[in-house]
Amino acid sequence: MKYRDVARGCLIRANAMLPSNSEEVLRYAALELRQCLECLIYERAWCYKSVLSNDDLKEWQPSRLIKRLLEIAPYADRGVRLTMASKEDENDIIMDETERVLSRKELSKHYHKIGSYLHASFNNDLEPIALNTTSVNKTLERLSILLDEVINSPISKLVPKAGLFTFDCKKCGERIGCDPDYTVSKFNLHCSNSKCSASYEITFDAVNHQLSYRPDKVSATCANKGCLNPVSIWQRDINHGFKFNCDLCNRENVVAYSISLFD
Ligand SMILES: [Zn+2]
Ligand SMILES: [Zn+2]
Structure with a gap:
C-alpha cells in the first residue's frame, strides 16, 4: 500500500x-x-x-x-521545478512542471x-x-x-540525491546525513541519535563547492584551580547541573549558572 x-x-x-x-x-x-x-x-x-x-x-x-x-x-517542504526541452531546440519546452508539496x-x-x-x-x-x-x-x-x-501534483516524489553529505558523529559514532540547501552558507545540524547531545555547524564554501562540518563546542578550562586543563563542552550540554570529568585531573566538574556584580 x-x-x-x-x-x-x-x-x-x-x-x-x-x-x-x-x-x-x-x-x-x-x-x-x-x-x-x-x-x-x-x-x-x-x-x-x-x-x-x-x-x-x-x-x-x-x-x-x-x-x-x-x-x-x-x-x-518545497517543490522542485522540472523543465525539459527538446534536444534539437532548447526553446521548445516539452515539459515545465512544479511539484506541489505540503x-x-x-x-x-x-x-x-x-x-x-x-x-x-x-x-x-x-x-x-x-x-x-x-x-x-x-x-x-x-x-x-x-x-x-x-x-494530484503533476509530478511527485522528486528528491535531489546529488547533494547528500554524510559523516560520523564525533561523540557517539552514529552516521549523520543531510541534503543541504546550497543557498545557505551556514546551518546547524543535530546528531541523528536522539540520545546524543552533539551538534555541528555545517558550512558551504560556494567558491570551491565544498561542505565542511565543525563540532558545535564551547571552550573552557577545568574548574580545579590546580589543573586548569582546557576542556571543550558540546554546546547542547551547556545546561545548569551538567557534569563531566576532567581528562587530566579526573575531578568532576559541574556546569552552573551564576550571578555576578557588573562593574
Ligand atoms: Zn552523536
Ligand atoms: Zn582538571
Missing part, C-alpha cells in the same frame, strides 16, 4: 461528507483529512529515508517529523486546528460547546482543496 493511495482514499471519503450540518459527520470528515495530512508527511519523509536515522523514524508526530526533516534537508507552514496551520474538532470542548462554566458547523465546513473545505492540489 502506498501513502498517496491511502491519502487519496481519505480525501475522497472526506469530500463525500462535506459540506454537512451534522457535527458527528464533520468530526469524521476531520479525522479523514487528518490522516490524509499524516500520509503526505510520511510519504515526504519516506523520500528522504536514506538520511533519516532509526531514531528519527520513531517520530510519528507530523510536526516533529517535518521539523527534523527540514533540519536534514532544508528544502524538503509545506511545514501549511501543516502546522491545519493539523492542530482540525485536531481540535476531534475533541469535546467546554466553556468557562464547564458547559459543552457545540461545533460551529459553518466555520468547520469552511476550514475543512479549504483544507480539502489544498490536499487535492498536493495529491
Whole structure:
C-alpha cells in the first residue's frame, strides 16, 4: 500500500461528507483529512529515508517529523521545478512542471486546528460547546482543496540525491546525513541519535563547492584551580547541573549558572 493511495482514499471519503450540518459527520470528515495530512508527511519523509536515522523514524508526530526533516534537508517542504526541452531546440519546452508539496507552514496551520474538532470542548462554566458547523465546513473545505492540489501534483516524489553529505558523529559514532540547501552558507545540524547531545555547524564554501562540518563546542578550562586543563563542552550540554570529568585531573566538574556584580 502506498501513502498517496491511502491519502487519496481519505480525501475522497472526506469530500463525500462535506459540506454537512451534522457535527458527528464533520468530526469524521476531520479525522479523514487528518490522516490524509499524516500520509503526505510520511510519504515526504519516506523520500528522504536514506538520511533519516532509526531514531528519527520513531517520530510519528507530523510536526516533529517535518521539523527534523527540514533540519536534514532544508528544502524538503518545497517543490522542485522540472523543465525539459527538446534536444534539437532548447526553446521548445516539452515539459515545465512544479511539484506541489505540503509545506511545514501549511501543516502546522491545519493539523492542530482540525485536531481540535476531534475533541469535546467546554466553556468557562464547564458547559459543552457545540461545533460551529459553518466555520468547520469552511476550514475543512479549504483544507480539502489544498490536499487535492498536493495529491494530484503533476509530478511527485522528486528528491535531489546529488547533494547528500554524510559523516560520523564525533561523540557517539552514529552516521549523520543531510541534503543541504546550497543557498545557505551556514546551518546547524543535530546528531541523528536522539540520545546524543552533539551538534555541528555545517558550512558551504560556494567558491570551491565544498561542505565542511565543525563540532558545535564551547571552550573552557577545568574548574580545579590546580589543573586548569582546557576542556571543550558540546554546546547542547551547556545546561545548569551538567557534569563531566576532567581528562587530566579526573575531578568532576559541574556546569552552573551564576550571578555576578557588573562593574
Ligand atoms: Zn552523536
Ligand atoms: Zn582538571
